[in-house]
Amino acid sequence: MFVERQRVDLYKDLTTKGELTGVTVQPVGHLRIVTSSTEFHAFKGCDPGEAVCDGSCVDVQSDPANCGDCGKACDGACIGGSCNGIEACNECAEDSETGVCKFQNDQCAFFPPCKALETCIEGCQTQQCINMCAQGVDGGIIDMYNKQIDCVCQTACVVECSSQCT
Template identity: 40%
Template sequence: MFLSFGTNVATLTQDESVTFNAILTDPDGVADIVGGTLRSTDESLEFGVFAAAGQPGAYSISLSWAQIHQTEPIEFAGGESPRGFRAVFFDQGGNKATDELTLDLVCAGGAACDGSCTDLAVDGLNCGSCGHACDGGEDACEAGACAPALSRCINFDEGLETCTAACQSFGETCAENACGAGITTRTFNNLMWCEDDLNGANKIMACDEPQMWNIGARAIKCCCTDTK
């Protein structure tokens, strides 16, 4: 039977480790205890094997945040996530003893995505929710929503004459003079330059203003709300 089962810390965050300590006794003597493992509360997952910890009947196992994530993915919002653990021990007669505890996994930024602490309000790779990436990249998230970003390249022969029409074709809305240093459009000599983002010319213009397709502006990117 368990005399005690606990941890050396009450909470755990990224890059930290926790030690689980168990002390048991047995009617036939502690030498009759075969050993134990640390598992999930439903015992479907195993985190590792307890090692003898000095005095007879004492056992421990240390796990890092990364090791816990590897066994059971860490992902949550709201600042913390209680995680249950069960210690399972056996004696030589096959008798089983179990005990459980809960450890709070916490992140200062309020959330964890794929095992990494983050702030969903400003993380452009996890904007508003885990896995929701902004077109504008990791710095394009404001208050949990993606900021406007330049669209994919639009070639002159696609029949999209305004940025309003172009953004609508993506299911988004044109954001007038809201990208970069305050632009609506970036023009390029050709589609290849556009796709490589080379030698673009920034333009301040209205969303409904028709594009002036010419030899120096055969492809464009439009500033669109990132609403996907």
């Protein structure tokens, strides 16, 4: 980057001094002084997708210690500047309950058979337990419950839950 400056100073009505042989010197004159300067500065920046964190360029699109911004750490992977993993997915899914997926969540929450299915599944640690919760439940209720999951996985938390949604 270059910066150029120029300054012009004009001094008028200066009294002349001295003698020139054979020349008539005027008693008043002027002086024009032009000063120029050029400065050059070079800056090294980070590549696109990187940020300066603690004095070094860091890829905030994939660094789990600086995911999306300096100091924003992830427990899982960092994909496209967003945390991915169970904790990031759970946090995003919780936020989506009052955001993007509010309609689907409210629909299940205010329909007792769907809410009962949801409560049962939330207490499960195995697929066998989930299957037992769904046993004998009407297909429409299962669809209503699954719409919440689909909203989280396909709309609200695509990156955050990519390792959880299959």
